[in-house]
Amino acid sequence: xxxxxxxxxxxxxxxxxxSENLRQTTIAAHLxxxxxxxxxxxxxxxxxxxxxxxxxxxxxxxVDLEAQLRSTFSLAEAIIVECSDDHDGEIMSRIGEAxxxxxxxTLQTGDIIGVSSWSETILKMVNNIHPMKNGKARYxxxxxxxxxxxxxxxxxxxxxxxxxxxxxxxxxxLNTPGVAQSxxxxxxxxxxxxxxxxxxxxxxxxxxxxxxxxxEPSRMLTRSGNIFSSRELLEVKEAGGVGxxxxxxxxxxxxxxxxxxxxxxxxxxxxxxxxxxxxxxxxGGKYKTDAIRAALKTGIIDLLxxxxxxxxxxxxxxxxx
Amino acid sequence: xxxxxxxxxxxxxxxxxxSENLRQTTIAAHLxxxxxxxxxxxxxxxxxxxxxxxxxxxxxxxVDLEAQLRSTFSLAEAIIVECSDDHDGEIMSRIGEAxxxxxxxTLQTGDIIGVSSWSETILKMVNNIHPMKNGKARYxxxxxxxxxxxxxxxxxxxxxxxxxxxxxxxxxxLNTPGVAQSxxxxxxxxxxxxxxxxxxxxxxxxxxxxxxxxxEPSRMLTRSGNIFSSRELLEVKEAGGVGxxxxxxxxxxxxxxxxxxxxxxxxxxxxxxxxxxxxxxxxGGKYKTDAIRAALKTGIIDLLxxxxxxxxxxxxxxxxx
DNA sequence: ATTATTAGTGAATAATTATTCAGAGATCTA
DNA sequence: TAGATCTCTGAATAATTATTCACTAATAAT
Numbered sequence: 001x002x003x004x005x006x007x008x009x010x011x012x013x014x015x016x017x018x019s020e021n022l023r024q025t026t027i028a029a030h031l032x033x034x035x036x037x038x039x040x041x042x043x044x045x046x047x048x049x050x051x052x053x054x055x056x057x058x059x060x061x062x063v064d065l066e067a068q069l070r071s072t073f074s075l076a077e078a079i080i081v082e083c084s085d086d087h088d089g090e091i092m093s094r095i096g097e098a099x100x101x102x103x104x105x106t107l108q109t110g111d112i113i114g115v116s117s118w119s120e121t122i123l124k125m126v127n128n129i130h131p132m133k134n135g136k137a138r139y140x141x142x143x144x145x146x147x148x149x150x151x152x153x154x155x156x157x158x159x160x161x162x163x164x165x166x167x168x169x170x171x172x173x174l175n176t177p178g179v180a181q182s183x184x185x186x187x188x189x190x191x192x193x194x195x196x197x198x199x200x201x202x203x204x205x206x207x208x209x210x211x212x213x214x215x216e217p218s219r220m221l222t223r224s225g226n227i228f229s230s231r232e233l234l235e236v237k238e239a240g241g242v243g244x245x246x247x248x249x250x251x252x253x254x255x256x257x258x259x260x261x262x263x264x265x266x267x268x269x270x271x272x273x274x275x276x277x278x279x280x281x282x283x284g285g286k287y288k289t290d291a292i293r294a295a296l297k298t299g300i301i302d303l304l305x306x307x308x309x310x311x312x313x314x315x316x317x318x319x320x321x
Numbered sequence: 322x323x324x325x326x327x328x329x330x331x332x333x334x335x336x337x338x339x340s341e342n343l344r345q346t347t348i349a350a351h352l353x354x355x356x357x358x359x360x361x362x363x364x365x366x367x368x369x370x371x372x373x374x375x376x377x378x379x380x381x382x383x384v385d386l387e388a389q390l391r392s393t394f395s396l397a398e399a400i401i402v403e404c405s406d407d408h409d410g411e412i413m414s415r416i417g418e419a420x421x422x423x424x425x426x427t428l429q430t431g432d433i434i435g436v437s438s439w440s441e442t443i444l445k446m447v448n449n450i451h452p453m454k455n456g457k458a459r460y461x462x463x464x465x466x467x468x469x470x471x472x473x474x475x476x477x478x479x480x481x482x483x484x485x486x487x488x489x490x491x492x493x494x495l496n497t498p499g500v501a502q503s504x505x506x507x508x509x510x511x512x513x514x515x516x517x518x519x520x521x522x523x524x525x526x527x528x529x530x531x532x533x534x535x536x537e538p539s540r541m542l543t544r545s546g547n548i549f550s551s552r553e554l555l556e557v558k559e560a561g562g563v564g565x566x567x568x569x570x571x572x573x574x575x576x577x578x579x580x581x582x583x584x585x586x587x588x589x590x591x592x593x594x595x596x597x598x599x600x601x602x603x604x605g606g607k608y609k610t611d612a613i614r615a616a617l618k619t620g621i622i623d624l625l626x627x628x629x630x631x632x633x634x635x636x637x638x639x640x641x642x
Numbered sequence: 643a644t645t646a647t648t649a650g651t652g653a654a655t656a657a658t659t660a661t662t663c664a665g666a667g668a669t670c671t672a
Numbered sequence: 673t674a675g676a677t678c679t680c681t682g683a684a685t686a687a688t689t690a691t692t693c694a695c696t697a698a699t700a701a702t
Contacts, residue, residue, distance in 0.1 A: 004403065005422040008382045012398075015384055018374045024689065030397070032427035032599075034652050039690055045376075053339045053374045055366075061329045063336055076351070079329070101326040106353035278353075345659065355682045360660055647700070657690070668679070 014045040065311045073296040077303040086309040091284040095305050096124025099282050107136050111206050114143040116246045118156045119211030121282040129166045137169035141201045144246045144267035145178035172198045176266045183263045202268050208276045212283035213244045214291035235259055243291025254297025274300045284310040335366040386632045394617040398624040407630040412605040416626050417445025420603050432458045432527050437465040437567045439477045440532030442603040450487045458490035462522045465567045465588035466499035493519045497587045504584045523589050529597045533604035534565045535612035556580050564612025575618025595621045605631040
């Protein structure tokens with residue numbers, strides 16, 4: 001008999017609290033009960049579903065998909081961006097914008113940023129960052145040598161330098177090619193003092209921004225300026241490699257694939273990445289889907305920024321497996 | 322361009338807060354922003370209607386009607402009870418139950434309760450109160466003499482006494498008829514020391530519980546045991562009286578109607594009631610609707626407990642005026 | 643009936659959230 | 673381009689809310 005009266009009172013309290021925006025103390029005084037009781041009644045109101053709170057995501061956001069990505073791949077966060085069509089230029093622009101915003105909002109004072117420098121998406125990001133006057137980041141560290149011909153290398157350096165300026169940080173460049181001609185050549189290059197200094201910063205990095213690459217030869221060769229021969233890529237493929245981060249390969253289970261290329265690549269390893277507090281991956285596009293899924297399985301990525309189409313494929317194909 | 326990213330972040334924060342029940346500090350740490358920003362984002366989320374909180378009143382409660390009563394009549398609170406049909410017995414029982422619950426939950430330690438003792442609804446209330454062991458109220462004061470014949474008077478006293486025992490209070494009775502034979506008789510009755518003592522408590526009352534009566538002669542006469550003659554009631558009617566509280570009359574605008582009866586009635590006046598911190602009125606029923614509406618307009622009532630049918634009529638007819 | 647367990651209360655306090663404040667940019671104006 | 677105004681931020685703090693505690697009373701179990 002008294003349950004209805006009780007519920008009546010609870011819903012009156014809920015009404016006063018949620019609709020009339022009164023403080024609990026005010027309600028308590030009005031109804032001649034203690035503030036503690038008001039608090040408890042509001043809790044009951046939740047339990048009895050007398051109050052319901054719904055989060056309505058704005059159009060163009062993908063809360064559900066993001067949640068699925070987070071749980072499927074044990075990601076700390078996932079950001080999915082709207083984009084008009086499933087093509088690389090569009091995707092990179094949108095991801096770059098979102099990444100720029102993320103960086104602006106979440107960069108910590110004193111952060112040491114690592115960038116693998118030559119991804120086009122990362123370039124888009126840098127292009128969208130507004131300068132942060134008061135020097136928030138400490139260093140921007142280039143985690144990967146420049147690729148291929150000297151022009152590209154210069155370009156890579158510029159990206160790093162620019163990001164440093166924008167974030168008010170000091171740039172630490174890796175003035176080497178990304179891939180040395182040989183094991184011996186790498187040793188020589190790495191012997192340089194400036195290079196050593198940068199490499200020594202790798203384990204100080206608190207925030208790494210990486211791209212994810214597939215190893216489809218066509219793309220790889222185009223992008224890398226032919227630094228790997230088809231034969232070398234074949235070796236990677238035969239070892240099961242489906243994707244790379246900073247030219248370090250992994251298979252479809254996210255397990256690192258060791259190849260003879262490793263000893264020629266100059267840059268941060270995947271293991272080194274795994275010690276970084278926050279690793280943000282920027283990647284999207286149809287042909288990259290498998291590589292991204294594999295990259296997520298390596299467990300080194302904390303936050304993925306991708307587009308809605310790619311996100312859809314990542315979930316879809318993972319479910320059907 | 323960045324607005325979407327911003328909203329995206331806000332809705333993520335809202336999701337973490339409302340759906341995942343994380344603390345703002347946790348969210349702040351996860352997203353690398355300050356707790357203050359999380360708080361602000363949640364506020365924005367409300368404003369942008371990304372989170373919506375709805376209060377769903379349980380069936381059998383009448384949140385909307387109550388709100389209408391409150392605003393129409395400037396009531397501090399209104400309680401509307403469910404009841405199966407629009408007849409007095411049912412209505413009184415339901416109102417009595419609700420009043421009992423209200424009293425149990427909201428009675429303050431040290432309260433001095435005034436009761437106008439002979440309303441059947443108040444009797445129902447008393448019958449539904451569970452004894453409060455630790456003596457919460459101080460006094461229960463009878464604010465109205467017993468009506469009519471001695472049996473009824475005893476009954477009224479018992480009601481007061483019982484309420485006192487249930488609330489752990491000391492009873493202060495008004496051992497007089499409610500209406501004296503004449504002005505002179507009243508003076509004599511009021512001269513009694515016990516009676517004086519009780520009357521002196523009227524302005525100490527912190528909580529008054531009153532019934533509302535219509536002046537339809539039939540009812541009035543039945544209830545009062547013929548203490549007013551038809552002629553006397555006619556006087557009241559001609560003066561515009563439509564209802565009464567403790568045999569004090571008011572017209573349809575809630576204005577007090579002075580008549581020659583006043584000097585014979587022994588009990589608390591309306592003016593005295595207006596100084597009481599909380600005046601709770603218990604009333605419902607078709608024939609009482611006009612009286613209740615008028616009573617509400619007097620402004621002395623803080624809280625009305627009525628039934629859904631009467632509430633509907635109170636609103637309806639007030640709107641059409 | 644009598645004890646044990648459970649449920650409920652308000653006061654005090656701990657935890658959490660909102661706001662104020664001071665400073666840094668951004669934006670607008672002339 | 674400088675100045676004025678407005679906006680945004682995080683740290684500190686104020687305000688608010690949730691929980692603990694000590695206790696009462698209700699209910700169940702023996």
